[in-house]
Amino acid sequence: MSERVAVEFKVNGATHRVSVPATRTLMAVLRDDLGLTGTKNGCEQGVCGSCTVLVDGAPARACLALAATLPGVEIVTVEGLAQGDTLSPVQQAFLDAGAIQCGFCMPGMIIQATALLTENKRPSDDDIRHSISGNLCRCSGYAKVIEAISLAASRLAP
Amino acid sequence: MTTTRFHAPERLDEAIRLLAADDEARPLAGGQTLVAMLNADLLSPSQIISLHRIAALKGIEKRSDGSVRIGAMTTHAGLARSDVLRDGHRLLAQAAGRIGHEAIRNRGTIGGAVAHGDPSADYPPALVALDAVIEAVGPKGKREIPASDFFQGFLTTALGQGEIVAAIILPPSLNQARTHYEKFARVEGDFATVSVAVALWRGGVRIALGGVGPVPVRSAEAEAELQAGQLSDAAINDAGALLVAASDPLDDVRGSADYRRRLIPRLVKRAIRAAQAKDAR
Numbered sequence: 361m362s363e364r365v366a367v368e369f370k371v372n373g374a375t376h377r378v379s380v381p382a383t384r385t386l387m388a389v390l391r392d393d394l395g396l397t398g399t400k401n402g403c404e405q406g407v408c409g410s411c412t413v414l415v416d417g418a419p420a421r422a423c424l425a426l427a428a429t430l431p432g433v434e435i436v437t438v439e440g441l442a443q444g445d446t447l448s449p450v451q452q453a454f455l456d457a458g459a460i461q462c463g464f465c466m467p468g469m470i471i472q473a474t475a476l477l478t479e480n481k482r483p484s485d486d487d488i489r490h491s492i493s494g495n496l497c498r499c500s501g502y503a504k505v506i507e508a509i510s511l512a513a514s515r516l517a518p
Numbered sequence: 519m520t521t522t523r524f525h526a527p528e529r530l531d532e533a534i535r536l537l538a539a540d541d542e543a544r545p546l547a548g549g550q551t552l553v554a555m556l557n558a559d560l561l562s563p564s565q566i567i568s569l570h571r572i573a574a575l576k577g578i579e580k581r582s583d584g585s586v587r588i589g590a591m592t593t594h595a596g597l598a599r600s601d602v603l604r605d606g607h608r609l610l611a612q613a614a615g616r617i618g619h620e621a622i623r624n625r626g627t628i629g630g631a632v633a634h635g636d637p638s639a640d641y642p643p644a645l646v647a648l649d650a651v652i653e654a655v656g657p658k659g660k661r662e663i664p665a666s667d668f669f670q671g672f673l674t675t676a677l678g679q680g681e682i683v684a685a686i687i688l689p690p691s692l693n694q695a696r697t698h699y700e701k702f703a704r705v706e707g708d709f710a711t712v713s714v715a716v717a718l719w720r721g722g723v724r725i726a727l728g729g730v731g732p733v734p735v736r737s738a739e740a741e742a743e744l745q746a747g748q749l750s751d752a753a754i755n756d757a758g759a760l761l762v763a764a765s766d767p768l769d770d771v772r773g774s775a776d777y778r779r780r781l782i783p784r785l786v787k788r789a790i791r792a793a794q795a796k797d798a799r
């Protein structure tokens with residue numbers, strides 16, 4: 361019986377050991393314990409997509425994952441995408457395409473797009489729409505987001 | 519405020535023992551509903567019994583009799599891409615692929631979704647149409663419950679205190695059927711306004727509707743009409759009307775009851791024609 365649970369996992373390549381209450385979400389650990397506030401807190405219901413991170417390479421809602429259930433996993437947040445001062449191809453394409461408006465949904469969008477382009481090197485616009493359908497932008501700027509992901513795909517294409 | 523304790527047992531019997539001893543304890547599968555409820559302060563369980571380490575709840579297996587046993591901790595994504603589900607059984611994979619969004623499907627599980635018993639969710643009509651069986655394990659042991667008896671009302675199932683869904687079993691017979699899952703939702707990833715799961719085979723028809731009553735809706739008269747009328751347009755129209763009569767939809771944010779009644783015959787027709795277009799076995 362324990363009220364706090366010790367969990368060790370990797371975030372952006374670095375190992376972290378945290379002691380969390382049973383109901384503490386990965387999002388709270390990332391933002392409040394580790395200071396990684398790139399992952400945004402939107403709806404806390406898994407609907408908006410702004411807290412999307414990669415867990416063992418697969419997109420997951422950080423708000424719906426209890427940290428206590430994640431020992432040994434590898435997490436990637438938006439802070440983990442750039443190599444030093446060089447943005448990732450997806451991040452750079454979002455800037456170049458002018459896809460970023462208020463910016464709140466962007467970390468989730470960029471993580472989701474990164475996962476898409478890992479699985480699908482030449483996504484159609486329909487594939488892209490389908491992939492980001494769980495990431496809400498209330499600036500309603502999807503057209504440029506789709507352009508940005510297409511641009512990233514074309515730059516990554518061999 | 520009470521403090522929630524956390525357990526992640528490796529053995530199923532240990533999880534059952536913990537759950538049976540405390541009616542304020544909650545089992546945690548993929549968390550895509552339970553954690554959302556915790557976040558909204560709708561629940562404050564005394565204990566969370568996480569099932570993620572229990573090997574007996576994992577894996578999809580085709581058995582020698584042709585049935586398929588799907589461990590409760592199988593994720594929607596895992597089910598959607600499973601090559602163990604073939605032919606008629608693809609209906610369930612199709613339904614799994616329509617749940618929420620990719621990030622939700624990567625973590626949400628069939629056991630958790632089935633135990634939640636939401637009549638607008640994608641699995642309940644698919645499981646009823648496939649004549650699936652829910653394998654439940656509790657303090658009194660294991661029992662198998664037909665899907666049509668398992669769903670008893672809005673968010674209400676046949677599970678008793680301390681009992682969890684251990685697996686879903688798809689019988690071999692419906693594997694021979696041509697099947698289709700048709701879902702109408704306001705936006706991608708939403709729960710269904712109306713959904714239709716259909717299985718057609720030489721000897722019969724099974725149709726189950728989601729989103730139009732407290733449990734998946736079937737109509738024996740509609741199914742008999744379709745069989746007798748050999749899926750003619752006239753028979754489908756009659757069956758649509760019979761299914762509307764059998765339904766009991768509510769007005770909610772996903773559509774009015776009247777709108778749902780209008781959708782039923784259209785989606786039934788679309789689902790039957792799509793199932794027919796699939797390769798016959």
